[in-house]
Amino acid sequence: MRILIIGGAGMVGRKLAERLAKDGRLGTREISHLTLQDVVAAEKPAGAKVAVDIVTGDLSDPASAPKLVASKPDVIFHLAAIVSGEAELEFDKGYRINLDGTRYLLEAVRQAGNKPRVVFTSSIAVFGAPFPDKIGDEFFTTPLTSYGTQKAIGELLLADYTRKGFLDGVGIRLPTICVRPGKPNKAASGFFSNIMREPLAGLEANLPVSEDVRHWHASPRSAVGFLLHAATIEGDKIGLRRNLSMPGLSVTVGEQIAALRRVAGDKVAARITRIPDPAIVKIVDGWPRNFETKRAQALGFAAESSFEEIIKVHIDDELGGRIV
Numbered sequence: 128m129r130i131l132i133i134g135g136a137g138m139v140g141r142k143l144a145e146r147l148a149k150d151g152r153l154g155t156r157e158i159s160h161l162t163l164q165d166v167v168a169a170e171k172p173a174g175a176k177v178a179v180d181i182v183t184g185d186l187s188d189p190a191s192a193p194k195l196v197a198s199k200p201d202v203i204f205h206l207a208a209i210v211s212g213e214a215e216l217e218f219d220k221g222y223r224i225n226l227d228g229t230r231y232l233l234e235a236v237r238q239a240g241n242k243p244r245v246v247f248t249s250s251i252a253v254f255g256a257p258f259p260d261k262i263g264d265e266f267f268t269t270p271l272t273s274y275g276t277q278k279a280i281g282e283l284l285l286a287d288y289t290r291k292g293f294l295d296g297v298g299i300r301l302p303t304i305c306v307r308p309g310k311p312n313k314a315a316s317g318f319f320s321n322i323m324r325e326p327l328a329g330l331e332a333n334l335p336v337s338e339d340v341r342h343w344h345a346s347p348r349s350a351v352g353f354l355l356h357a358a359t360i361e362g363d364k365i366g367l368r369r370n371l372s373m374p375g376l377s378v379t380v381g382e383q384i385a386a387l388r389r390v391a392g393d394k395v396a397a398r399i400t401r402i403p404d405p406a407i408v409k410i411v412d413g414w415p416r417n418f419e420t421k422r423a424q425a426l427g428f429a430a431e432s433s434f435e436e437i438i439k440v441h442i443d444d445e446l447g448g449r450i451v
Contacts, residue, residue: 128156129198133186133232134206135163136170138307139248142351143204144172144179151176153202154359164195165207186228192235199241202358205232206248210314214274215410225277233284237293245285246357247298249370251343253279254415261419264372271413282370289362289369297357297365302345302375302418302430306441315410319344322380323387323438326398329451335404338381341416345375345430346440356428364426374430376437377417386434390442391450 130147134140144163149172152158163169164182171179184191186207196203207228208214214221229247236243252275253268270276278300285296306327307320318335319342325332345353353373365371378386388396420428431437442448 128153128158128201129160129162130158131162131164131195131200131203132169132206133164133195133204134208135181136165136167137206138309139304139347139350139354140165140204140206141170142347143206143354144169146351146355148172148175148177148179153355156201160198162195162198162200186232187223189231192228192231193238195232196235196239196243199239199243201241201243203232203236203243203245204248204354204358205229205245208248208274208278210312211250211252211272211274212315212317212410213313214277215272215315216313218273221273221277225274226280229281230284233288233294237288242292242294244358244362245294245296246354247281247285247296248354249278249282249298249300250275251300251302251372251415251418253282253300256413258415261417262372262415263419264422272410286367286369290367295362296369297360297362298370299353299357299428300370300372301350301353302343302373304347304350305344305437306445307347308441308445315407316342316414318407319380319383322399323383323441326387326395327391327438327442327446327450329398331398331400333400333402334380335402335407336380336411337403338384339379340411341377341379342411343375343377343415343418344434344437345373346437348440348444349373349375349430353428353430356426360426368422371423371426371428372418372420373423374420374428375418376431376434378434383434386438390435390438395450
């Protein structure tokens with residue numbers, strides 16, 4: 128089978144590619160070709176058991192998507208997007224990449240005519256306040272950011288193209304992925320990872336919101352698991368409602384820090400500074416805090432059960448099991 132990862136140079140795309148290249152199969156089917164696309168060149172996974180092609184290009188260029196799907200991939204993972212804070216600050220860029228790029232991809236798939244499984248990474252940003260104590264599967268999407276709006280439109284397009292039989296789509300609303308490896312990015316949610324990652328590496332990190340802010344999290348390891356499961360689950364089991372909120376863990380920032388202290392000690396937790404950022408506070412105030420993901424869990428999706436577990440995943444996967 129042929130697999131295309133759009134956004135293959137990103138953190139989740141890289142980890143997904145490494146897993147697929149190592150396994151050499153997706154579900155019960157062997158992988159013959161793996162194509163990694165992004166605006167910058169993705170890294171070819173070390174020790175790949177399958178043929179790997181690296182493609183650079185901008186999905187928001189109308190000529191890009193038809194070339195990507197010309198080989199008629201069996202599974203397409205659409206991970207490409209600009210992040211929440213950047214989409215909010217740069218309105219035109221956000222709609223060009225997050226919405227136009229998605230529409231061009233789906234339309235190119237329709238024209239190719241082979242009806243692949245398309246896994247679209249959406250976001251819990253499709254939901255907007257006021258919220259119930261837990262957002263269930265019946266809660267409506269009323270995003271309060273441009274990023275959330277772009278993702279919500281993408282969900283609708285995915286469902287409609289699936290309904291029409293042009294593709295077999297599954298949209299997964301990812302929790303905030305924590306702890307993200309690498310350097311801080313422009314995501315408004317980046318501080319959730321920053322206040323874990325930098326202290327564990329011996330560096331200071333700033334907390335721009337209060338410790339009572341509650342949010343929904345899962346690890347990068349869980350994110351890859353969501354993607355793999357979404358690519359292999361039978362479409363008939365999902366039904367007509369093709370977009371699912373993924374399982375996760377609801378904790379306050381204070382509970383995050385307490386978990387960090389239990390795992391790594393007071394010295395590490397003391398590396399967190401506290402300087403409020405009104406712009407970040409305003410964005411975060413409109414985000415969901417807790418979910419009840421019965422549909423996804425019944426379909427076999429699963430995530431961590433404690434924030435200590437999330438921290439330990441980062442230490443094992445990114446720090447070689449060591450704390451500075």
